[in-house]
Amino acid sequence: MRGIIIVLSVILAACAPPPLPFNATEITGVSYGTQLQIPDTQGKSRSLADFSGKITVVFFGFTSCPDVCPSTLMRLGQLRKSLGADGAAVQVILVTVDPERDTASRLDAYVKNFDPSFIGLRPEPAALESVVKAFHAIAVKVPTADGTDYTIDHSSTIYVYDQNTRMRLIAQADMPIEQLAADLRRLIADS
Amino acid sequence: MFVYVGIASAEPNIQIENARTRSTAPGQTVSGGYMTLINNGPTADRLLSVSASWASMIEIHHTRMDGGVMRMREVQGGVPIPANSRVELKPRGMHLMLMQLAAPLEAGHSMPLLLQFEKAGAVKVSLRVEAAGQMP
Numbered sequence: 160m161r162g163i164i165i166v167l168s169v170i171l172a173a174c175a176p177p178p179l180p181f182n183a184t185e186i187t188g189v190s191y192g193t194q195l196q197i198p199d200t201q202g203k204s205r206s207l208a209d210f211s212g213k214i215t216v217v218f219f220g221f222t223s224c225p226d227v228c229p230s231t232l233m234r235l236g237q238l239r240k241s242l243g244a245d246g247a248a249v250q251v252i253l254v255t256v257d258p259e260r261d262t263a264s265r266l267d268a269y270v271k272n273f274d275p276s277f278i279g280l281r282p283e284p285a286a287l288e289s290v291v292k293a294f295h296a297i298a299v300k301v302p303t304a305d306g307t308d309y310t311i312d313h314s315s316t317i318y319v320y321d322q323n324t325r326m327r328l329i330a331q332a333d334m335p336i337e338q339l340a341a342d343l344r345r346l347i348a349d350s
Numbered sequence: 351m352f353v354y355v356g357i358a359s360a361e362p363n364i365q366i367e368n369a370r371t372r373s374t375a376p377g378q379t380v381s382g383g384y385m386t387l388i389n390n391g392p393t394a395d396r397l398l399s400v401s402a403s404w405a406s407m408i409e410i411h412h413t414r415m416d417g418g419v420m421r422m423r424e425v426q427g428g429v430p431i432p433a434n435s436r437v438e439l440k441p442r443g444m445h446l447m448l449m450q451l452a453a454p455l456e457a458g459h460s461m462p463l464l465l466q467f468e469k470a471g472a473v474k475v476s477l478r479v480e481a482a483g484q485m486p
Contacts, residue, residue: 225382226413227420229372229482230441236483265377272375273483297419304424308449315420
């Protein structure tokens with residue numbers, strides 16, 4: 160009888176469904192993007208600890224980015240709305256990869272044009288490279304055709320931290336918002 | 351002294367639908383422009399350039415996602431619009447890069463734009479400004 164119970168337990172344990180994968184890529188435990196220390200648009204240095212208790216969503220971009228950045232920020236605003244009351248637990252952060260042109264006031268007005276809760280972080284130009292590297296991201300200036308202006312090729316990955324400020328997920332900028340919302344609901348429920 | 355060459359092809363066979371852009375915040379100098387270019391004619395045409403008084407530099411760009419990196423490049427040689435076809439300028443694809451904005455674009459406004467086509471010539475378009483927080 161005891162043997163049967165043990166066998167049954169083993170079978171039951173083997174049948175227990177593994178946790179479903181997230182829609183985004185889970186990267187819990189990676190060594191990159193685990194910290195940040197960047198001034199906000201008020202000049203106050205912010206770190207992940209400031210966002211403890213929030214699901215923090217970090218995206219790199221710049222205010223002169225006409226296409227992917229506004230499209231992604233708009234969708235991250237929709238993401239917060241789609242979460243209803245849980246949306247208040249989501250903090251979206253845009254880290255500018257263009258601190259030379261993105262003044263603090265310009266960056267602040269830009270992010271708040273999408274959602275008043277969004278925060279812009281602005282590395283000093285000299286610190287940009289190390290910030291980008293710390294996220295295994297890239298940002299490369301590309302001159303426009305006539306050479307008088309430039310755009311910036313940059314990583315469009317969305318980084319997601321849980322409420323304990325642990326890096327948990329990365330998603331591509333075009334991931335359907337419902338999928339990302341489902342992941343965020345899970346992170347909120349798990350903590 | 352009559353030159354007929356080109357007159358037949360100058361018939362207006364280009365139609366523009368859903369021309370739109372996003373509102374911009376103070377200080378922001380760039381926005382993206384999108385629209386559907388429709389060629390109802392039997393001959394191919396090409397969008398060569400775009401101009402506006404309120405954006406002193408406008409380029410046609412293509413966004414390419416390359417291993418999680420967003421790269422934008424100018425479209426060389428204009429946008430081909432085959433006969434009887436539709437070409438979409440859309441987010442995360444081909445789009446207008448409206449640069450050096452003279453003033454912020456306000457949601458609800460319409461902005462005039464002049465498109466220059468190889469065969470259809472100049473075509474005026476009104477660009478609808480949509481709230482950045484709502485336009486995909």
